[in-house]
Amino acid sequence: MIGVLSRNTKLGNEQDYQIRRVLSRSELSVVYIVRHIETGTMSVIKEFFPSALARRCSDGKTIKCLKASVSPQFVKLREAFQREAMVLRDLQHPGIVRYEGYFETNGTAYLVMEYCHGITLDSVVRKNQLRINADFLRTSMLPLIGALEHIHQQGYVHRDIKPANILIGKDGKSKLIDFGSVIRYTDSATEHPIFTTAGYSPLELYSDKSLQTPVADIYSLAATLYFCCIGAAPIAVPTRLFEDKLVSVRAGNRAVSPFLSRIIHWGLALSANKRCSSLRWFRAALQTEYILHKKSVVRLTGRKPAVVPHSLPKEREFQHSD
Known part of the structure; x- marks a missing residue:
């Protein structure tokens, strides 16, 4: 997929996550399945990347605005992305996807969440x-x-x-x-x-x-x-x-x-x-x-109802949307 971080790219303030694959992409972000290098546990990382306003640089990591005129809009959307992360951090609940972290690097921001099946x-x-x-x-x-x-x-x-x-x-x-x-x-x-x-x-x-x-x-x-x-x-x-x-x-x-x-x-x-x-x-x-x-x-x-679970497709990962 053009413009996304490549497999095995390391992320995090301590480079402790490694990308396994892209889960989804939207107009405002790219979502990756990642592995924590030390523990081996899986997580999901959402990268702020408004494709209409920014591009991936030649180093394959850094994100920059396309031009100065769209910089205010880029900054505004990035602040909204940061607010989303902080709200999720404050709303710990079994019925809400769990916040695991937030960091900024490569000229953009990243939200780390639990990896869920469903x-x-x-x-x-x-x-x-x-x-x-x-x-x-x-x-x-x-x-x-x-x-x-x-x-x-x-x-x-x-x-x-x-x-x-x-x-x-x-x-x-x-x-x-x-x-x-x-x-x-x-x-x-x-x-x-x-x-x-x-x-x-x-x-x-x-x-x-x-x-x-x-x-x-x-x-x-x-x-x-x-x-x-x-x-x-x-x-x-x-x-x-x-x-x-x-x-x-x-x-x-x-x-x-x-x-x-x-x-x-x-x-x-x-x-x-x-x-x-x-x-x-x-x-x-x-x-x-x-x-x-x-x-x-x-x-x-004349009988109590059997507990029959709803029919789910084969296990698959969830997808975030913007």
């Missing part, structure tokens, strides 16, 4: 389609709710909850793997950069001057559950503003209980003031869905 939630849902059930939702979504509660308690809003940013491990539990859009909602700043994903971003994220609080993440959580239940994202907010034809979860999947369907729809309210404001409702709805599922299986078969 697959993103969007891939799991697309593979399983209508086989996603209450067992899977309870196992995968409760850790996500716990992670969001922790994020909000620390004064942050994630702003980019979506299936592509949620890793499902072999045990079925979830981890959040991208924090590039996080802001501190307790700050006095009145402007925030606009980052949106059609179907998953609430109305307030489409403005850089709007009040952005934890209920923004509740919208995105509800949209993620919507996707899990019916296999498609909700209608994007700009379209709903003109004519809101959002179909309820239960209309798209009769196996979902009216209670969970109503909670999801409440979480998808366009107005933040009318939206569900507590994650406790989602935890209660998922627990209730699981109980109802168990009772329905017992009623139909």
Whole structure:
């Protein structure tokens, strides 16, 4: 892959990591799987490399701006990358990919994270389609709710909850793997950069001057559950503003209980003031869905439901996105 660091390149303040291979590349970064030379453990390193603004020098390592005119933008994006690292350092939680370090060299910055096995939630849902059930939702979504509660308690809003940013491990539990859009909602700043994903971003994220609080993440959580239940994202907010034809979860999947369907729809309210404001409702709805599922299986078969894990593809590594 052109422009990336070569295999066996050493990284770190003490040159203690060795690149094994490239995991992914985006407009803002390159992600590598690395090995710690002393311990042999594997990690993931994310290198700040905005390809539209910078180039790799002839030494094969150093990154420099393409021209002086883009230097302010490069610096601004690099500061945002550094903030992402510091936020991840502050948010240690089982439902969040673990921070392992940060360093600067080669004219750029590097974020070190734990190496995880699994697959993103969007891939799991697309593979399983209508086989996603209450067992899977309870196992995968409760850790996500716990992670969001922790994020909000620390004064942050994630702003980019979506299936592509949620890793499902072999045990079925979830981890959040991208924090590039996080802001501190307790700050006095009145402007925030606009980052949106059609179907998953609430109305307030489409403005850089709007009040952005934890209920923004509740919208995105509800949209993620919507996707899990019916296999498609909700209608994007700009379209709903003109004519809101959002179909309820239960209309798209009769196996979902009216209670969970109503909670999801409440979480998808366009107005933040009318939206569900507590994650406790989602935890209660998922627990209730699981109980109802168990009772329905017992009623139909006379037996307790077998614990059948969701179907995952062969083990693969997660991919970070910007």
